[in-house]
Amino acid sequence: MEDAAVSTTARALIEAAQPIHAPPTSFWRRYVFSIDHKVIAKQFLWAGLLFLLVGGTLAMLIRWQWAFPYRPVPLLGRIFFAKSGGVIGPATYQQIFTTHGLIMIFFAVTPVLIGCFGNFLIPLMIGARDMAFPKLNMYSFWTFLLSQLLVLASFLTDLGSGGAGWTTYPPLSTNVGMPGLGQTLIVSAIFVTGISSTMGAINYVTTVIRMRAPGMTYMRLPLSIWGLWLTAILNALFVPVLGMAALLLLLDRNFGTQFFVAGASAVRGGGDPILWQHLFWIFGHPEVYILILPAWGILGDVLPFFARKPHHWYKGTVWAMVIVTVLSAMVYGHHMFMTGMTPLLGEGFMLFTLLISAPSMVVVLNWVLTLWRGSVRWDTPMLFALATMFVFGVGGLTGLFLADISMDLYLHDTMFVVGHFHFTMAAASFIAAMTGIYFWFPKIFGKKLDERLGKAHFWFTFLGITLVFAGQLLAGYAGQQRRLFDPFQYTFIQGLRGLNRWTSFFAFALFAGQFIFVWNFFKTLFGKANPAGENPWGVTTLEWTETVSPPPFHNFEHIPEVVRGPHEFANPEVLRRTGRDYIGQAEQLPDLAGAELAAAKG
Amino acid sequence: MMAPLREHGYGLPRDVSYDGFRIDELIHFTLAAIVVIFVVVAATLIWSFIRYRRDRPALYTHGTRGSISVVLGAVALVLFAIDGNLFVHTLHDMHEYFWNFARAEAAPGAVRIEVTAHQWSWEARYAGPDGKFGTPDDVVTTDDIRVPVGVPVVVQLASTDVIHSMNLPNFRVKQDAVPGTITWLTFRPKVPGEYEIACAQHCGANHYKMRGILAVLPQDQFREWYAAAGADARRAYDPDDSEAHWGWEWRTQP
Numbered sequence: 086m087e088d089a090a091v092s093t094t095a096r097a098l099i100e101a102a103q104p105i106h107a108p109p110t111s112f113w114r115r116y117v118f119s120i121d122h123k124v125i126a127k128q129f130l131w132a133g134l135l136f137l138l139v140g141g142t143l144a145m146l147i148r149w150q151w152a153f154p155y156r157p158v159p160l161l162g163r164i165f166f167a168k169s170g171g172v173i174g175p176a177t178y179q180q181i182f183t184t185h186g187l188i189m190i191f192f193a194v195t196p197v198l199i200g201c202f203g204n205f206l207i208p209l210m211i212g213a214r215d216m217a218f219p220k221l222n223m224y225s226f227w228t229f230l231l232s233q234l235l236v237l238a239s240f241l242t243d244l245g246s247g248g249a250g251w252t253t254y255p256p257l258s259t260n261v262g263m264p265g266l267g268q269t270l271i272v273s274a275i276f277v278t279g280i281s282s283t284m285g286a287i288n289y290v291t292t293v294i295r296m297r298a299p300g301m302t303y304m305r306l307p308l309s310i311w312g313l314w315l316t317a318i319l320n321a322l323f324v325p326v327l328g329m330a331a332l333l334l335l336l337d338r339n340f341g342t343q344f345f346v347a348g349a350s351a352v353r354g355g356g357d358p359i360l361w362q363h364l365f366w367i368f369g370h371p372e373v374y375i376l377i378l379p380a381w382g383i384l385g386d387v388l389p390f391f392a393r394k395p396h397h398w399y400k401g402t403v404w405a406m407v408i409v410t411v412l413s414a415m416v417y418g419h420h421m422f423m424t425g426m427t428p429l430l431g432e433g434f435m436l437f438t439l440l441i442s443a444p445s446m447v448v449v450l451n452w453v454l455t456l457w458r459g460s461v462r463w464d465t466p467m468l469f470a471l472a473t474m475f476v477f478g479v480g481g482l483t484g485l486f487l488a489d490i491s492m493d494l495y496l497h498d499t500m501f502v503v504g505h506f507h508f509t510m511a512a513a514s515f516i517a518a519m520t521g522i523y524f525w526f527p528k529i530f531g532k533k534l535d536e537r538l539g540k541a542h543f544w545f546t547f548l549g550i551t552l553v554f555a556g557q558l559l560a561g562y563a564g565q566q567r568r569l570f571d572p573f574q575y576t577f578i579q580g581l582r583g584l585n586r587w588t589s590f591f592a593f594a595l596f597a598g599q600f601i602f603v604w605n606f607f608k609t610l611f612g613k614a615n616p617a618g619e620n621p622w623g624v625t626t627l628e629w630t631e632t633v634s635p636p637p638f639h640n641f642e643h644i645p646e647v648v649r650g651p652h653e654f655a656n657p658e659v660l661r662r663t664g665r666d667y668i669g670q671a672e673q674l675p676d677l678a679g680a681e682l683a684a685a686k687g
Numbered sequence: 688m689m690a691p692l693r694e695h696g697y698g699l700p701r702d703v704s705y706d707g708f709r710i711d712e713l714i715h716f717t718l719a720a721i722v723v724i725f726v727v728v729a730a731t732l733i734w735s736f737i738r739y740r741r742d743r744p745a746l747y748t749h750g751t752r753g754s755i756s757v758v759l760g761a762v763a764l765v766l767f768a769i770d771g772n773l774f775v776h777t778l779h780d781m782h783e784y785f786w787n788f789a790r791a792e793a794a795p796g797a798v799r800i801e802v803t804a805h806q807w808s809w810e811a812r813y814a815g816p817d818g819k820f821g822t823p824d825d826v827v828t829t830d831d832i833r834v835p836v837g838v839p840v841v842v843q844l845a846s847t848d849v850i851h852s853m854n855l856p857n858f859r860v861k862q863d864a865v866p867g868t869i870t871w872l873t874f875r876p877k878v879p880g881e882y883e884i885a886c887a888q889h890c891g892a893n894h895y896k897m898r899g900i901l902a903v904l905p906q907d908q909f910r911e912w913y914a915a916a917g918a919d920a921r922r923a924y925d926p927d928d929s930e931a932h933w934g935w936e937w938r939t940q941p
Binding site for chain 1: 749
């Protein structure tokens with residue numbers, strides 16, 4: 086368990102490789118154009134949470150439409166849909182669900198999970214003083230902000246924002262279906278955010294490979310870092326594919342090329358709309374794992390932290406996550422089962438899709454066995470972690486239906502799919518992000534969020550999310566299709582009015598409950614109470630044990646020397662020697678006092 | 688003829704096809720399987736939470752050979768008993784029924800229809816008495832497809848503008864209509880009545896209105912309608928109306 090200490094010469098070299106710089110003094114360098122990974126993490130957090138509110142509001146508009154079609158939207162209607170008397174029209178509706186999906190995935194969950202936690206945690210958890218490329222990190226954020234502005238600008242154009250769905254399938258997303266400037270801005274935003282993600286990903290991958298503290302071997306990395314690192318690898322490999330596809334689509338829209346146009350709209354031959362789907366989903370399916378791997382990672386640390394028990398079969402989870410990462414690009418065809426693909430190809434994708442359930446099950450069962458015979462602390466981060474487990478479990482299990490071509494003949498493009506991916510990639514990644522925020526808030530801001538408000542927020546979120554997305558699963562099971570402005574045009578869906586209305590009420594409660602979090606966030610941030618201390622949760626990883634809260638500009642006074650894995654809890658030897666049930670990753674186990682040693686010898 | 692009926696609201700809509708039960712059975716099997724998995728895992732956790740409270744220290748283990756075997760055993764069990772079962776059944780059903788267009792077409796009395804989807808309706812074309820598509824006796828309808836009960840129906844799908852998806856929830860089948868290519872769909876209706884054709888792929892602002900009616904008629908009624916419609920089509924044929932001549936030569940399964 087214990088390593089031989091690193092020699093003094095080696096120590097000096099390690100320190101010299103990452104010298105301590107004086108923090109910048111000017112306001113702009115310190116808070117705005119900062120190259121400090123912790124400040125950039127906060128910038129991503131603010132940008133992400135703000136857009137989470139935008140995306141959430143759009144979701145409420147969709148829910149209003151399904152509960153009360155053709156009725157004026159209260160409060161917001163008069164501001165946003167004044168021309169139609171507060172009522173959402175079909176053309177507006179398609180922009181609402183398109184931008185809801187895009188914003189939530191690219192501009193809300195991605196910046197919080199990857200932009201904020203990736204930036205904040207990677208250097209601190211591996212024992213580095215900053216990212217490998219601090220300036221690239223800054224560029225990544227400002228490019229990201231540009232892409233967010235492009236999305237906002239799209240709402241202000243004459244024909245409104247993009248309306249071709251977040252998947253942006255051509256020919257609908259070309260001038261054939263969406264002639265407005267809004268769609269062009271949306272596709273540009275995808276391209277620009279792709280550049281931002283690629284820059285961030287290169288930085289993360291390099292930092293984890295090159296800048297781990299001495300002793301921080303791959304098999305001692307906290308699972309959060311494994312999740313973020315694998316996500317960064319997927320981002321670096323597949324986001325450029327999306328970016329290039331978006332570029333081709335922009336050429337189709339604005340320069341008369343025809344990469345994705347076919348049929349009667351095409352002049353002289355044309356291209357292939359299905360090509361877009363291949364390019365999109367070879368990114369799009371890994372994207373699901375891009376969002377879920379950091380969530381798995383956060384759970385992999387928070388569950389053992391609050392069960393006060395080492396993670397069960399750490400290596401098994403690591404390899405399972407690696408296998409998922411590899412397989413993630415080999416299953417994307419299940420999004421295209423209905424496009425008329427060659428049966429053999431479809432069956433291959435089905436096989437891989439079913440196989441990817443095996444490593445996912447290893448991850449989940451390891452969580453279960455981590456909790457088994459643990460000594461569970463029911464703090465707010467733990468509640469959110471357990472809820473993540475629950476929603477991811479439900480989402481994963483419902484995925485079994487959709488992996489199969491024959492069940493997809495019925496379920497494809499229904500609300501069942503919507504419920505499934507909201508449980509997995511929306512609910513699980515959102516609640517995992519909340520887990521992370523409640524857990525690392527003391528480290529990021531130096532203060533602890535209020536527990537009672539946190540628990541109230543938890544119940545609204547957990548029950549709300551479960552009921553809303555269960556409602557979607559039920560509606561889809563009964564055949565209700567997605568993306569319908571007025572589902573009740575169809576006789577076979579008319580029996581689902583009540584279900585849709587109830588689901589909407591739960592959604593409104595879920596949305597309202599989030600303001601408890603907003604209140605808690607600002608109250609804690611600007612209030613005086615709750616100074617967190619160095620290690621308020623009593624856990625083991627470097628950011629808690631080797632530095633103060635919040636950490637200084639250079640993170641660590643001395644680069645820590647890691648001597649053990651990330652989850653050393655409940656070790657009887659540690660308890661005997663320190664009186665604690667945990668020991669930090671870089672903490673030397675103290676020798677027994679002389680008397681005790683003598684007693685032990687007999 | 689009755690208008691499409693309302694469904695119960697919850698649960699699968701009525702299945703009015705000969706092969707839909709294959710999908711329903713798989714859905715019910717999967718549902719049962721995931722409920723069992725969910726209950727076992729949830730019960731394990733809840734039992735652990737109640738039995739081992741925070742006042743006692745946690746068990747110190749990083750996983751033993753025994754506990755890792757439990758994980759691998761459970762994964763193997765699910766993989767073979769559930770995933771394996773789904774894979775084999777799906778393969779069989781797709782090969783024998785849902786994607787076996789040659790077999791459906793070879794059945795005596797099988798009906799062939801060409802469907803062109805466009806924003807926002809379904810145009811259907813029958814070959815007419817001469818059995819050839821793109822000839823003056825073709826029967827052409829809009830948002831109104833009629834088929835006889837009991838025989839396989841084979842549809843070839845095309846789209847002129849954007850991607851659509853022909854969804855027949857009561858028959859448990861759907862298929863995208865993609866500009867530039869021709870795709871296939873087959874089903875075999877069992878119960879006469881009117882059912883809905885829905886567009887399952889977002890295709891623009893009025894996507895929600897892209898609704899058609901599929902009428903399943905008793906054999907004699909279908910023959911009667913088909914003969915009359917063929918005669919009407921010949922009388923109404925206009926060789927100069929190129930817009931109406933969108934039919935293509937029937938393809939054989941690749």
